[in-house]
Amino acid sequence: MNINTRIFGEIEADESKIITFPSGIIGFPDLQRFLLIHDEEKTNSMISWLQSVDEPAFAMPVVDPLGILDNYNPVVEDDFLSDLEELDENEMLVQVTVTVPQDISKMTVNLAAPIVVNVKNMKAVQIIIDEPEYAVKYPIYDILKSRKSDKE
Numbered sequence: 001m002n003i004n005t006r007i008f009g010e011i012e013a014d015e016s017k018i019i020t021f022p023s024g025i026i027g028f029p030d031l032q033r034f035l036l037i038h039d040e041e042k043t044n045s046m047i048s049w050l051q052s053v054d055e056p057a058f059a060m061p062v063v064d065p066l067g068i069l070d071n072y073n074p075v076v077e078d079d080f081l082s083d084l085e086e087l088d089e090n091e092m093l094v095q096v097t098v099t100v101p102q103d104i105s106k107m108t109v110n111l112a113a114p115i116v117v118n119v120k121n122m123k124a125v126q127i128i129i130d131e132p133e134y135a136v137k138y139p140i141y142d143i144l145k146s147r148k149s150d151k152e
Contacts, residue, residue, distance in 0.1 A: 007059050065096045066094075074131055
């Protein structure tokens with residue numbers, strides 16, 4: 001299937017790769033189908049994009065929180081994961097949203113609202129973590145910069 005996107009233009013997508021959020025995502029309950037896209041032109045980038053299948057203008061940058069914070073391991077109640085059905089830790093993908101302001105040195109991630117994907121059935125939820133050590137605006141510019149230079 002072909003999908004129009006604001007950032008990547010028209011892309012071809014395998015329907016089996018569509019991630020479904022049965023309850024939508026925070027702030028956008030009507031957006032339920034997404035693709036996780038990695039910008040192939042930026043091979044060293046840790047950032048991927050969660051692109052809406054139904055709304056071409058909507059895409060959110062996301063990143064693996066373990067690439068930012070080695071010990072990221074919030075406690076999540078099973079009730080919050082019920083939309084995912086049977087979840088095996090080995091078949092789980094966790095991403096957090098990235099906020100990129102005009103001054104990119106002030107880039108942050110939201111560690112308090114991770115996105116959890118059951119890769120077995122491609123269902124996902126975004127949950128709220130109520131733990132003070134996981135900030136809504138956790139600065140990442142210096143982390144990304146140092147990891148990029150480590151890879152070069």
